[in-house]
Amino acid sequence: MSIFIESDTRVLVQGMTGKEGSFWTKHMIDLGTQVVAGVTPGKEGLEVEGRPVYHSVRRAAAEHEIDAAMLFVPPRFTKDAVFEALDSGIQKIVTIADGIPLHEMVQIRAAARSNGAMVVGGNTSGVISPGTAMMGMFPYWIERVYTPGRIGVMTRSGSLTNEVTAMVVRAGFGVSSLIGIGGDPVPGTRFAEMLPLYEQDRETDAVVIIGELGGTMEEEVAEAMRDGRFTKPVVAFLGGRTAPKGKRMGHAGAIVTGGKGTVEGKIKALTEAGALVAERPRFVGELLQELLK
Amino acid sequence: MKLFEYQAKEVFRSHGIPVPPSVLVETVPEVQKVLGEIGLPCVLKSQVLRGGRGKAGLIPFVRTEEQAVTEAQRLLGSEQVPMLLVESAVDIDREIYLSVTVDPVAATALIIASAAGGVEIETLAQTDPEKIVQEPVDITIGLMPYQVNDLVYRLGLNGDVAKQTKKVITNLYAIFEAYDAELVEINPLFVSKQAEVIAGDGKLIIDENSMHRQKGYERTRAYYDSDMEFEAAQEGIPYLQFDGDISLMCAGAGLTTTVYDLVNYEGGSVANYLEFGGPNYRKAVRAMELCLQNESKVILMVTFGTIARADVMAEGIVDAINRLHPDRPIVTCIRGTNEEEAVRILRAAGLEPLFDTEEAVRKAVAIAKGAC
Known part of the structure; x- marks a missing residue:
């Protein structure tokens, strides 16, 4: 068992022939992902890695x-591609695009919520359950x-996640x-929304969160821990x-969140909720050893 | 992209939000020339992008021509103030706060308003949160008149002032939409003693990811704090100037920020923050050129890329060394896709690649301190 993608999750790749x-389609298949088909307008009849390509998601x-859609679509066309996937009832969507316009990302998140769907990204490497399946761009x-094990990871970053x-x-x-939430100010899915998964x-003993300054996603995790909605370390x-x-911070952003968003504020909220905060990447491993010994 | 106040007010004016009469000037004689048109008393508003201008003495209120000249000399004589907006003073009765931004959790637009404007809104949020009213707006439907109507009465406004404020809110939301705004803010929105509603200040931040459809804003030197930041921006290279002695030439926003933290933890200081990952991972030569323009003592390179291939970055680094002949040591910690090839390339060029971020940081700090 894993979260978001399983070994039998049937994945459609939008933008498959680019x-x-x-x-990355080849790489996803190599890592065990059930890629069933792809979409590129005008390219129906082609195949990529033996998987058929269609003109549209409906086709x-x-x-x-189809259980999930993986988007390799440029940022300016991401809104259209997400809405196209939602239109066909696809409930899990991952977009790696870096540069999705802010207002379009708000529309994407709103549409996902009203459809009961989950959009992960943009500006992310994607999602991987090592040894099971992968949607996105994780290295060979x-x-x-990315060795299989029992630690869940959620992250707002790319290279830092490797570190x-x-x-x-x-x-x-x-x-x-590992869920790449992404580095944009409005991610499709937020840290706390992944916690119930x-x-x-049963394969996750503890969760590592790789966050940074800005926004309130880390504070929301602390809230879920305080409320007892999340009980793992x-x-x-x-x-x-x-x-x-x-x-870069605008005043209006600070008010929405009641003064939250600084790293100090995040450390305080997480620590008070019972999380351990590592000052250096190396300490993440050491703290896990203390917790799970 | 954060616009200058004068640009935000041009947008306000063209969208039906009243602003005081004003003229943009760059020299002291121009200030004298426009006083006749603007009248006295007036306000000399420094056109800089940082906040807290009032507290920093960058918005003097002047009553006489001599005062205007003295203050203009002081401001324009400093290097930080390239332009002044000379603006008519408003006879203020009260001040309102108004902004439109994005709520990333609810996935809506959000109007924030307060009848207690003029102070910083985060200060107000701490001291008088009950004086702040909020109205979420469905971004696909847009702002409805009933919402505007309710909002002004929640602010305690009445009569003609309420009517004028409704128009300002409606127009401000239209700007938020049309300019792909991250934030559009009026603080303060004046209500004058003559019961006119006028934007006293203007802030407009356009979403960087929407700049392709927001034409007409060329990024000039005035938008940047330093020549180096401006130069890097021309190349699309993320760059921040500091005054320490270690140049960071790293990849990935999160990793570069973490290396910045580690340098500080180890007692070092950063000369510049530079990212040459992502779309810039083939720009090692340009990146090193920027680092070498600093008076740093060492260049620290840390990467851990997936798509930004380590071997390509290593080739770029060696190419940069051959072309630029750097006069200071380079510490490398280049990992990720094709790392083995990268190590071979770096070793062949006489470098001693490291593999642990903290070890690389400690080495750079030691070099900067003259310890090795």
């Missing part, structure tokens, strides 16, 4: 059972970083399911503790 789409959905050299997860592995652990997952690493203030 350079990125075809490259693919007429021929295949997975043993060193921190390598420390988890170095400490003798592996990853159950980790809570239920949490170790958090937060980038930007010593970052200079005031380079």
